[in-house]
Amino acid sequence: MKTSSIALLVMFHTILSLSATFATPTSFHENFLQCLSLHSDPSIPIYSPNSSSYESILQFSVRNLRFSTPTTPKPELIITALHESHVQAAVVCSRKYRLHLRTRSGGHDYEGLSYATDIPFVIVDLLNLQSISVDAKKGTAWVQAGATIGQLYHNIAVKSRTYGFPAGICPTVGVGGHLSGGGYGTLLRKYGLAADHIVDARLVNVDGKILDRKSMGEDLFWAIRGGGGASFGVVLSYKINLVHVPPVVTVFSFNKNLEEGATALVERWQYVADKLPQDLVIRIVINVVNSTQRGERTVQTSFQALFLGRVDKLIPIMEQ
Ligand SMILES: Cc1cc2nc3c(=O)[nH]c(=O)nc-3n(C[C@H](O)[C@H](O)[C@H](O)COP(=O)(O)OP(=O)(O)OC[C@H]3O[C@@H](n4cnc5c(N)ncnc54)[C@H](O)[C@@H]3O)c2cc1C
The missing domain is CATH 3.40.462.20 (Vanillyl-alcohol Oxidase; Chain A, domain 3)
Incomplete structure (x- = not known):
């Protein structure tokens, strides 16, 4: 891995892992909200513990009930990004105010890493970024990180009876965490891992910039295909090659x-x-x-x- 990629990785981890430096929750919220509004349009949906839907949004995709107890640490804010720019703003402001940022797509992390941690943190939740665009002629698809693998399978099947995608079995698993960690299922023996079929990606780096495969370089592109989610940035979407399947199985x-x-x-x-x-x-x-x-x-x-x-x-x- 090149030195620049390692530096980027370390910086992403270090900066987003520092705890908040705010004296009071009120000053934290005010500063952070001001930063978000400066770096994105006003439609950015933000939920604080005072919001009536904060709890339901937090619990929506939690799959491990061990991390859904009264003592589980909760985020200062949840940002349910509607646009890529909202994710960029979340990264920029977390960095500026030295606040830990947790990225959540499908919420299926076994250890609750996408929505719980012991230091003050913010969640950027990609549940609204679910767009899937299948090109049945070329046998490719762009899928946003907040889509589930079930939605991906369904969208492929609607467009073609002879294409599939080799990912996991549980349909509610999120594309964001699943593909960045590998992803295996019932097509494993013939086609390998989901990550083996990624051909491009869009990622928000620690500077809040959106990179694609070309601009991120092959080292970082390699890392986000199995190296684990959240270590290298926030993946917005993946471009994947579809695989051939017979019309009847x-x-x-x-x-x-x-x-x-x-x-x-x-x-x-x-x-x-x-x-x-x-x-x-x-x-x-x-x-x-x-x-x-x-x-x-x-x-x-x-x-x-x-x-x-x-x-x-x-x-x-x-x-x-
Ligand atoms: C019921 C269940 C069934 C499962 N079945 C399978 C299976 O059949 N095959 C298989 O291979 N695995 C399976 N898994 C494991 C699953 O693939 C991983 O836990 C995966 O990381 C979940 O992704 P997620 O987006 O749903 O989870 P999340 O909790 O949202 O994220 C998981 C991790 O990835 C990070 N992350 C999430 N989104 C992004 C993003 N956009 N950019 C950067 N980082 C991100 C999070 O911060 C967290 O660290 C299963 C898990 C569960 C709970």
């Missing part, structure tokens, strides 16, 4: 618990799963459930599969 799932021979099946699966054709993915989800046979707790394995083809082609493979 086959899915199946079945459950086996311990009493039904789950252990032997899982053992067998370990030896065959990686040798199956790449058009077939079989994953296992393991849960603790109530046993239907004895009414006691047991371990249940759920086999879930996607085959890129029709069932008549799948059956001979499964019979082998």
